[in-house]
Amino acid sequence: MFHLITDHNRALYRGELERLHRARKAVFVDELGWGLRVRDGMEYDEYDDARAMHIIGFDTAGDVAMGIRVRPADDRSMLVDHFAHHLPAGLRPFDDGRTWEVSRGFCRERGIRKPHLMRKAACMIAPLEIALEAGVDRYVGFTDVRMLNLYYHIGWKLNLLGDPMPYGEGDGVAYEAEVSAQVVRQIRQTWGLPTPAHIRIDTLDDTKTVHEAAARIAEADPLQHQLLAPPPAAPRPMAVLRRPQMGVV
Amino acid sequence: MTPPDPSTLDPSSVTAAQIEAWFRRHIAALIGTTPDAVDGGADFESFGIDSLQAVDMIVALEKWLGMPDDLPMEMLFEAPSISDAARSVAEARARRTARS
Numbered sequence: 001m002f003h004l005i006t007d008h009n010r011a012l013y014r015g016e017l018e019r020l021h022r023a024r025k026a027v028f029v030d031e032l033g034w035g036l037r038v039r040d041g042m043e044y045d046e047y048d049d050a051r052a053m054h055i056i057g058f059d060t061a062g063d064v065a066m067g068i069r070v071r072p073a074d075d076r077s078m079l080v081d082h083f084a085h086h087l088p089a090g091l092r093p094f095d096d097g098r099t100w101e102v103s104r105g106f107c108r109e110r111g112i113r114k115p116h117l118m119r120k121a122a123c124m125i126a127p128l129e130i131a132l133e134a135g136v137d138r139y140v141g142f143t144d145v146r147m148l149n150l151y152y153h154i155g156w157k158l159n160l161l162g163d164p165m166p167y168g169e170g171d172g173v174a175y176e177a178e179v180s181a182q183v184v185r186q187i188r189q190t191w192g193l194p195t196p197a198h199i200r201i202d203t204l205d206d207t208k209t210v211h212e213a214a215a216r217i218a219e220a221d222p223l224q225h226q227l228l229a230p231p232p233a234a235p236r237p238m239a240v241l242r243r244p245q246m247g248v249v
Numbered sequence: 250m251t252p253p254d255p256s257t258l259d260p261s262s263v264t265a266a267q268i269e270a271w272f273r274r275h276i277a278a279l280i281g282t283t284p285d286a287v288d289g290g291a292d293f294e295s296f297g298i299d300s301l302q303a304v305d306m307i308v309a310l311e312k313w314l315g316m317p318d319d320l321p322m323e324m325l326f327e328a329p330s331i332s333d334a335a336r337s338v339a340e341a342r343a344r345r346t347a348r349s
Contacts, residue, residue: 153304
């Protein structure tokens with residue numbers, strides 16, 4: 001299941017957020033070799049502030065399997081601060097109040113069968129759902145070009161902002177992505193996702209943890225139940241190409 | 250026997266065997282082996298293919314067959330074997346040709 005963590009429920013997720021930042025360090029620093037700031041074994045940056053929202057998918061052990069960060073782009077954005085040279089002139093301003101940025105997306109969960117792909121689709125529809133609810137009509141972001149087919153296949157509608165260019169870790173490209181009811185509906189139908197695909201836990205009530213609260217939701221909602229992490233895949237005999245499955249800047 | 254180079258084939262009359270050959274070449278390139286070493290009786294997941302590679306594969310296959318956005322991922326990745334997936338794709342390709 002995919003938890004939305006905002007400033008409103010952050011206090012419930014202290015341990016989970018720590019694990020998120022450890023996972024980001026493992027993916028982006030240890031596996032991809034990016035020169036990012038690490039503190040106490042966790043990767044943080046200047047966009048991990050009170051306005052940042054995180055979508056996290058957990059595995060069966062409650063560890064972070066995938067995550068993605070979104071944040072309003074009206075005050076600052078990674079794209080303007082770090083990749084301005086990739087942006088074409090005449091672009092709609094980012095401070096229009098209808099633009100959010102998506103970043104630090106990753107997936108550590110392997111598997112290409114339907115339950116795994118549904119979970120990836122759920123992780124990628126969640127940013128669109130919450131942005132739509134907030135009256136946002138556009139995401140901006142920067143991605144490695146190797147990610148583009150996945151975005152398109154999940155159903156994101158991207159408008160690439162210029163040509164791909166080297167960014168130090170490969171070739172990357174800036175993009176804007178449509179946020180609309182139509183896009184969300186189409187992705188939901190394609191992948192058979194619940195409405196919404198993410199869950200938002202603001203109080204624990206009589207449960208002890210957010211995972212227990214999530215399990216209650218799953219018990220009551222068969223579609224959400226489908227988004228529980230499948231058991232780990234059995235070891236396979238052939239070599240596995242070691243590469244994070246979903247890494248964006 | 251090394252499978253034929255699928256790029257030399259006419260995708261409008263492609264057979265299941267030719268699609269399987271395409272799969273074996275594609276997987277061999279991904280995992281750094283020869284097409285001969287790719288067992289058509291194995292499923293895709295057994296080769297350690299991740300979701301990015303899976304999407305790239307299906308996009309490339311659709312492009313080769315002239316079937317953009319026409320092949321559900323389950324057709325490949327839920328199939329019990331590469332050979333079974335190749336048969337399903339060939340049937341889908343034939344149905345599409347018959348309709349057009």
